[in-house]
Amino acid sequence: MYFRILAKDHVSTFVEGLAHVYEVFAPVKNESGFSFEQVSDGSSIVLDYPMTIIPPKKYFVRSKESLFRYDTHSGDVVESELEVTPRVLFGVHACDINALLMTDKVFLGDYEDPYYKARREHTLIVGVSCMPVLTCMCDTWGTGEVQQGCDLFLTDLGDRYFVTCHSVEGAHVLDTFADTHEATAEDTKALEEHLRAFREAFSRPVDATSLQLLFDAKYNDELWEEIGEACLSCGACSAVCPTCYCFDVNDELDADGNAGARVRCWDSCMNSQFAEVAGGHDFRPTRASRVRYRFYHKFWSYPARYGKTLCVGCGRCDVACKVNINPRRIIGALQEGARS
Amino acid sequence: MKKTHVPVDSSQAYRELRQNPYRPWPARITSITKLTDTETLFELRIIDHKVREQFNFNAGQFMELSIFGVGEAPISISSAPSKKGFIELCVRNAGSVTGALHKMRCGDIVGLRGPFGRGFPFEDMKGHDVLMVAGGLGIAPLKSLINHIHDERHEFGKVTILLGARNPSEILFRQQFDMWRHRDDFNLIMTVDTPDETWDGEVGLVTKLFDQIEVDPAKTVGVICGPPVMYRYAIDEMRKKKLPVDRIYLSFERRMKCGIGICNHCGIGHKYACIDGPVFNYWEAMNLQEAM
Numbered sequence: 001m002y003f004r005i006l007a008k009d010h011v012s013t014f015v016e017g018l019a020h021v022y023e024v025f026a027p028v029k030n031e032s033g034f035s036f037e038q039v040s041d042g043s044s045i046v047l048d049y050p051m052t053i054i055p056p057k058k059y060f061v062r063s064k065e066s067l068f069r070y071d072t073h074s075g076d077v078v079e080s081e082l083e084v085t086p087r088v089l090f091g092v093h094a095c096d097i098n099a100l101l102m103t104d105k106v107f108l109g110d111y112e113d114p115y116y117k118a119r120r121e122h123t124l125i126v127g128v129s130c131m132p133v134l135t136c137m138c139d140t141w142g143t144g145e146v147q148q149g150c151d152l153f154l155t156d157l158g159d160r161y162f163v164t165c166h167s168v169e170g171a172h173v174l175d176t177f178a179d180t181h182e183a184t185a186e187d188t189k190a191l192e193e194h195l196r197a198f199r200e201a202f203s204r205p206v207d208a209t210s211l212q213l214l215f216d217a218k219y220n221d222e223l224w225e226e227i228g229e230a231c232l233s234c235g236a237c238s239a240v241c242p243t244c245y246c247f248d249v250n251d252e253l254d255a256d257g258n259a260g261a262r263v264r265c266w267d268s269c270m271n272s273q274f275a276e277v278a279g280g281h282d283f284r285p286t287r288a289s290r291v292r293y294r295f296y297h298k299f300w301s302y303p304a305r306y307g308k309t310l311c312v313g314c315g316r317c318d319v320a321c322k323v324n325i326n327p328r329r330i331i332g333a334l335q336e337g338a339r340s
Numbered sequence: 341m342k343k344t345h346v347p348v349d350s351s352q353a354y355r356e357l358r359q360n361p362y363r364p365w366p367a368r369i370t371s372i373t374k375l376t377d378t379e380t381l382f383e384l385r386i387i388d389h390k391v392r393e394q395f396n397f398n399a400g401q402f403m404e405l406s407i408f409g410v411g412e413a414p415i416s417i418s419s420a421p422s423k424k425g426f427i428e429l430c431v432r433n434a435g436s437v438t439g440a441l442h443k444m445r446c447g448d449i450v451g452l453r454g455p456f457g458r459g460f461p462f463e464d465m466k467g468h469d470v471l472m473v474a475g476g477l478g479i480a481p482l483k484s485l486i487n488h489i490h491d492e493r494h495e496f497g498k499v500t501i502l503l504g505a506r507n508p509s510e511i512l513f514r515q516q517f518d519m520w521r522h523r524d525d526f527n528l529i530m531t532v533d534t535p536d537e538t539w540d541g542e543v544g545l546v547t548k549l550f551d552q553i554e555v556d557p558a559k560t561v562g563v564i565c566g567p568p569v570m571y572r573y574a575i576d577e578m579r580k581k582k583l584p585v586d587r588i589y590l591s592f593e594r595r596m597k598c599g600i601g602i603c604n605h606c607g608i609g610h611k612y613a614c615i616d617g618p619v620f621n622y623w624e625a626m627n628l629q630e631a632m
Contacts, residue, residue, distance in 0.1 A: 075366030301610035
């Protein structure tokens with residue numbers, strides 16, 4: 001691996017250099033918290049943020065996008081190109097990078113989603129280390145570190161970053177736009193200290209032993225009625241979730257009726273009618289059945305298909321849910337009987 | 341700033357590489373046959389001749405039907421794969437897309453994507469007796485299978501079709517099936533919940549018809565398609581006839597939106613009706629939460 005040291009003083013220059021060639025998106029502070037926004041001025045970005053409200057999935061799975069436009073009469077697709085601009089997402093946490101690897105499995109499977117793929121291929125990702133807040137549980141899923149999925153990763157060593165280059169394009173932009181120097185033995189020691197402090201900062205361990213089996217066996221547990229009773233079906237959990245990717249597809253017709261667009265937008269399996277078929281039969285008519293479906297998808301179905309839990313422990317749903325429904329609570333309740 | 345334009349649906353790439361699986365092919369309505377008050381059989385022809393010539397499918401697969409300006413709906417194919425150049429969809433007027441389709445005329449343009457999903461295991465079924473149970477609109481995907489079996493009738497043993505509907509006027513393809521009642525290569529028994537003066541067939545639930553048939557469990561494949569409530573009862577009857585769990589095939593209805601295993605609308609347990617189904621065997625279905 002190619003390692004470099006980037007002084008914190010030099011981050012602004014690096015970002016501004018990148019902004020000449022790429023659209024750069026980075027966490028900035030606003031009234032309600034932190035969010036990824038386009039930046040040109042390096043001084044506006046905040047790299048030691050707890051979490052952004054909406055994860056960076058918004059750059060790959062757009063909250064709303066036109067798939068194509070068509071001529072209503074001939075059925076011909078009249079717009080046939082997706083415009084993608086080379087981008088850098090600067091300052092992405094490890095959990096959110098790992099989340100993208102999970103949505104990759106879905107969007108780049110047997111059928112490739114060309115929109116997602118084009119955006120993924122034209123976006124550089126610069127990760128940044130973080131320290132856990134109370135809601136974080138990446139320690140449970142091993143998603144607090146990055147093995148792949150980004151181009152550069154910056155680990156905070158106080159006054160400088162330990163930069164890991166994961167791709168040649170990452171190394172190239174670093175060499176071109178950033179003033180860095182070689183890592184010394186002292187830097188490596190500081191890295192170890194950071195990693196130790198990171199590990200020790202988690203204070204609320206979650207027991208995920210035999211989780212899939214417990215989910216399966218307790219499918220009809222009364223827990224789901226209880227949780228369904230509390231759930232508001234607001235869908236906030238899936239909007240803020242970096243691994244929720246369900247979408248709906250609709251047609252939008254121009255005012256003159258001659259042309260229209262096929263548009264997709266974020267959807268949530270929490271919404272009533274999500275599993276309704278023509279004629280009105282609903283396979284998940286109750287809130288209990290919908291909230292259960294969501295957790296089963298994360299902890300049973302996705303792992304059964306792709307071998308990994310569909311949760312990176314970012315804790316956003318924990319913050320967003322007004323009635324305290326979150327993986328930590330659900331897993332705790334499912335484990336209760338199995339505990340000694 | 342350098343912008344890159346990535347082709348997402350160059351026609352050729354779409355045809356040959358299926359580069360953009362969301363893009364429908366324009367297709368023309370070539371024939372409309374009203375079957376009942378709510379169901380109509382539409383025959384469609386994909387306009388692009390190259391696509392049309394390459395088009396192939398298995399019985400049990402489905403298409404995504406576009407009405408431009410209204411939206412898309414998944415519809416199972418009713419015609420047999422041997423009917424080249426045309427695709428028949430038996431459509432119930434039950435939503436915005438199917439409602440708009442019912443207002444269209446011959447010559448009008450719709451969009452088609454597909455075929456999607458896993459159909460019936462036609463090759464594996466050869467050499468077996470086939471016992472089909474259909475309720476209501478459930479006959480739509482089975483019609484494709486029935487026609488395909490008809491094309492290669494000598495490959496199959498005894499073929500039995502148990503067909504149920506609420507009343508005689510709701511029986512799909514009734515004219516054809518009325519004639520089939522007198523054939524000796526298909527044993528077709530129809531039943532209705534509520535008879536009228538035109539009805540001289542059976543009365544009662546489709547599951548009652550199992551009393552009238554003989555099944556050799558060692559060489560029979562079961563196939564079930566119908567309204568959600570029907571599956572459990574029909575499976576029970578097949579199990580009573582000793583059919584093994586992995587030789588009972590079920591075709592499920594779900595709201596497939598993307599058709600390609602992404603949007604998650606058709607999730608059944610850890611499977612998707614659109615890419616893993618809509619046909620599952622009972623062993624698979626037993627292991628899927630919410631399947632029935």
